[in-house]
Amino acid sequence: MVGLVLVSHSAGLAAAAVELTRGIAGRETPVAAAGGDDDGGLGVSMDRIEAAVREVDQGDGVLLIPDLGSAVLTARLMEQPGRVVLADVPFVEGAIAAAVAAGGGAALAGVLSAAEEARTYRKL
Amino acid sequence: MVGLVLVSHSAGLAAAAVELTRGIAGRETPVAAAGGDDDGGLGVSMDRIEAAVREVDQGDGVLLIPDLGSAVLTARLMEQPGRVVLADVPFVEGAIAAAVAAGGGAALAGVLSAAEEARTYRKL
Amino acid sequence: MSGMLGTDFFLAWMTLAAGTVRLHRDRLTGLDAAIGDADHGANLDRGFTEVGKALTEWPPTSPAQVLVSAGTTLIRRVGGASGPLYGSFFRQLGKSLDVPATPAGFAAAFASGVLAVERLGKAAQGDKTMIDALAPAARALTQAVQEGADERKAFERAARAAEEGAKATIPLRARKGRASYLGERSIGHEDPGAASSALIVASLAEAAA
């Protein structure tokens, strides 16, 4: 299965988004949080992202979903074409859509485009 | 100033999103979390939404930003045309954009459309 | 028989609905486990238990009061998507009910309750939601009343239509609610909200029996 890493400045936001995502997509989908700086403060930690990527990598690729700013920039530096890919998508909605697609067995490209569709998905 | 209420199934997600939003838009913008059910478990509580609306209502209107599902449905029941309005926008990105607009003194319609623009805003 | 649709009848409906939801709680939660988050039975059981408490604490004096109070309680206490939806259903049903309630009036009010659910959830029949049970029930009710059926008969036909509608959700792909995230994988399971709607309409028939 494709793995997901939710990257945020805020450890709390990443962890809560992972929880919600698991609640909807099921616990089997590999989703990990990479939030906060090395000391758990507001910020982004490459070490945490790397650890999270290792945690969810099952060999089918990993999608990085950042919230904004330095999370996006740091995640971009960690891209490995075809293996570790960045998604420019709404953080929560994209994560849920991606997790559902990943849980359904979609390949990396499919998971990415599911996440991108979350942009246009209407809640009402 | 227009007030914002972030409505989520998850108390943790709503609280973390409020924190992040305040960090970007500044502490003056009235933003409150309404997450979790009456007992703080996963779910949505009308009481919590009402309390949050009261907290952020300065007389200039309140925007409700729900994450998904029952948060959207419950928030819809609380709409009061022209006063308490629902935003169908990406949860985190919409909240940030709305908070910045509210902090800048925009009226309710302007805050809503700022939040809606977050849909098309690119992170890269 | 038109005097039958009084306050006591609606109180009985709510009590019977609470009972059947309690009885089928685990089945509803099981259906929700397959295509949702495994809380529908628990949600509704909590909600209807609170409805019972509210109706005891503030005894209503009209059918409308029963239904509006029940709806408000469901909105506030269910916690899941079905709360605002059932809540809107009962509130709208209560508000639309003429005094004294006639079978035809009830059928019209029921249809208006279903419309409130459709509006709130932006769902239509075929989306694999509670609408798939409620909408056929509303149509069966209207038709039965037009054909001169008494309440008992009319409610039985509605209950059957709701039950069939619920079963008919099995092959459907969900387009609304949590299950819609599953796409194709939602196919092959009965929608939990449609199943609970069938139970609630069945208890309507039971209340009239």
Next chain:
Amino acid sequence: MSGMLGTDFFLAWMTLAAGTVRLHRDRLTGLDAAIGDADHGANLDRGFTEVGKALTEWPPTSPAQVLVSAGTTLIRRVGGASGPLYGSFFRQLGKSLDVPATPAGFAAAFASGVLAVERLGKAAQGDKTMIDALAPAARALTQAVQEGADERKAFERAARAAEEGAKATIPLRARKGRASYLGERSIGHEDPGAASSALIVASLAEAAA
């Protein structure tokens, strides 16, 4: 003077950059308080302190090693957007540097470092970011070298261009980074990243003085 651009020179640059960042830490944080999240000075101070530690712990043996190590440390330890950006700048600068480093080679490598920042941040001059200081510095450097200036002169001209570029961000409206959320309200403040870039280029001149 071309032997000047050896490992020790680049180590000196990093030490001087760390010092000036420490000295201007509160000013940088103050600039970030106006249009960002009030952490730029702290971010860079932490980052360059870690750079110093890394360079002491694993002593580099070439200019490229100094710059790549510094860049990697900044990426890992700054925590804010400026970390990946400055990190990419120094890493790219290091990777592009020919051995032995010549003034012309350095100017070209510097320009390639700036390009890496532009690519990562998708920012261009005028967006009110560090690019507004770095890009003019790169151009001044290239021009000075073409005109036959020695390192000292070339770096001084680059430092002046960076400083002017930083000040020129004041009337601009931010189009990238956190400040861009402020829209109109970002006008009237110097961009913190442009200010720190000016300091870093100034310490380059200092290292050559």
